[in-house]
Amino acid sequence: MAPKPLIKVAAICGSLRKASYNGGLIRSAIELSKSIDGIKMDYVDISLLPLLNQDLEVDGKYPPAVEAFRQKILESDCFLFASPEYNYSVTAPLKNAIDWASREPSVWADKTAAIISAGGGFGGGRSQYHIRQTAVFLDLHIINKPEFFLNAFQQPSKFDSDGNLIDSESKEKLKDVLLSLKEFTLRLQQGMQFVKSNITPKPSIKVAAICGSLRKASYNGGLIRSAIELSKSIDGIKMDYVDISPLPLLNQDLEVDGKYPPAVEAFRQKMLEFDCFLFASPEYYYSVTATLKNAIDWASRAPNVLADKSAAIISASGGFGGGRSQYHLRQTAVFIDLHFINKPEFFLNAMEQPSKFDSDGNLIDSETKERLKDVLVSLKKFTLRLQQGN
Numbered sequence: 060m061a062p063k064p065l066i067k068v069a070a071i072c073g074s075l076r077k078a079s080y081n082g083g084l085i086r087s088a089i090e091l092s093k094s095i096d097g098i099k100m101d102y103v104d105i106s107l108l109p110l111l112n113q114d115l116e117v118d119g120k121y122p123p124a125v126e127a128f129r130q131k132i133l134e135s136d137c138f139l140f141a142s143p144e145y146n147y148s149v150t151a152p153l154k155n156a157i158d159w160a161s162r163e164p165s166v167w168a169d170k171t172a173a174i175i176s177a178g179g180g181f182g183g184g185r186s187q188y189h190i191r192q193t194a195v196f197l198d199l200h201i202i203n204k205p206e207f208f209l210n211a212f213q214q215p216s217k218f219d220s221d222g223n224l225i226d227s228e229s230k231e232k233l234k235d236v237l238l239s240l241k242e243f244t245l246r247l248q249q250g251m252q253f254v255k256s257n258i259t260p261k262p263s264i265k266v267a268a269i270c271g272s273l274r275k276a277s278y279n280g281g282l283i284r285s286a287i288e289l290s291k292s293i294d295g296i297k298m299d300y301v302d303i304s305p306l307p308l309l310n311q312d313l314e315v316d317g318k319y320p321p322a323v324e325a326f327r328q329k330m331l332e333f334d335c336f337l338f339a340s341p342e343y344y345y346s347v348t349a350t351l352k353n354a355i356d357w358a359s360r361a362p363n364v365l366a367d368k369s370a371a372i373i374s375a376s377g378g379f380g381g382g383r384s385q386y387h388l389r390q391t392a393v394f395i396d397l398h399f400i401n402k403p404e405f406f407l408n409a410m411e412q413p414s415k416f417d418s419d420g421n422l423i424d425s426e427t428k429e430r431l432k433d434v435l436v437s438l439k440k441f442t443l444r445l446q447q448g449n
């Protein structure tokens with residue numbers, strides 16, 4: 060067997076202070092990486108980057124510090140972000156660095172990353188969610204597991220007074236993050252080689268199409284019907300509708316002797332048979348519908364039947380086209396270990412006139428159908444990539 064390629068990791072810290080806990084995590088990660096075969100991790104300093112100002116972009120060139128930084132990002136296979144939480148979000152130094160590297164041509168695209176953090180009570184978790192949200196546009200694939208949050212203020216401290224990580228259990232957890240990042244990076248790189256190869260025929264992908272709205276003339280139902288129709292014109296995809304309306308509302312008291320109610324068992328069994336999922340997710344009050352959340356929660360009960368599979372989200376709703384429900388779904392996906400495609404995103408304002416739907420909720424707009432088809436093609440490729448990279 061050919062030796063596995065060396066994975067180059069850029070380690071980036073969102074805090075600039077000397078005794079930073081997050082800096083301590085990065086130093087520890089670099090030290091730990093030396094004991095992992097096939098990884099080379101380098102610290103990339105973001106403290107010298109100017110604050111992003113598009114006026115600094117002259118004749119398609121960036122300031123020298125930015126050009127040097129972008130080159131380092133370009134040369135890396137993947138990234139380790141240590142992300143402190145400032146006011147429930149990422150720090151300005153980190154966002155600034157992310158934004159500079161995202162300028163044309165983005166040097167993040169289609170690479171992998173892991174996020175770690177040390178902070179207050181929630182260990183920096185809220186900053187991690189914001190990076191994940193940004194990562195969708197950047198087309199970064201962030202590992203789901205293991206997650207790493209560390210409460211830096213709990214006594215006895217896991218850091219010394221210089222911010223060095225001194226707790227051996229945390230070091231073990233940190234090492235597991237690096238191992239997972241290495242494995243996911245190799246998996247996506249190798250999977251991409253398969254997708255691009257001339258090997259034919261490629262395995263066929265089974266997609267479960269799930270709708271978060273129950274009404275007959277649902278726009279999201281219309282998207283699902285359209286997707287199923289469009290899938291017939293794509294080689295190597297078989298898409299089936301999975302009805303989630305018969306599922307009872309989740310109540311753990313319904314779980315008896317390790318068994319679920321019959322409708323739930325049947326649904327879970329079906330989920331197991333699919334390679335990936337297409338969720339049509341309407342937005343109810345800035346989040347997913349209870350109908351969809353209920354189905355996801357049942358599927359996530361042990362053993363989780365969604366784990367390590369891929370998915371795409373589409374939505375039709377009010378002004379923002381269901382975008383906020385998509386973000387909530389992506390957040391849930393971290394725990395249930397679903398890998399969502401980043402691109403293309405698909406949001407549709409269903410209220411806009413002239414309507415893209417008829418009165419039965421059927422999608423009638425040909426341009427929108429093309430965009431929907433692009434989602435399916437991307438889901439197929441990403442699923443093959445994940446499966447074949449193993």
Ligand SMILES: Cc1cc2nc3c(=O)[nH]c(=O)nc-3n(C[C@H](O)[C@H](O)[C@H](O)COP(=O)(O)O)c2cc1C
Nearest residue numbers: 074079080081082143144145146147178179180183
């Ligand atoms: C402007 C500012 C806002 C902060 N907001 C939060 C917060 O929302 N949540 C949190 O857990 N800690 C918050 N903190 C505390 C940081 O977690 C703490 O300063 C931590 O040490 C920062 O990471 P570092 O040690 O790597 O610099 C905040 C700190 C600053 C300076």
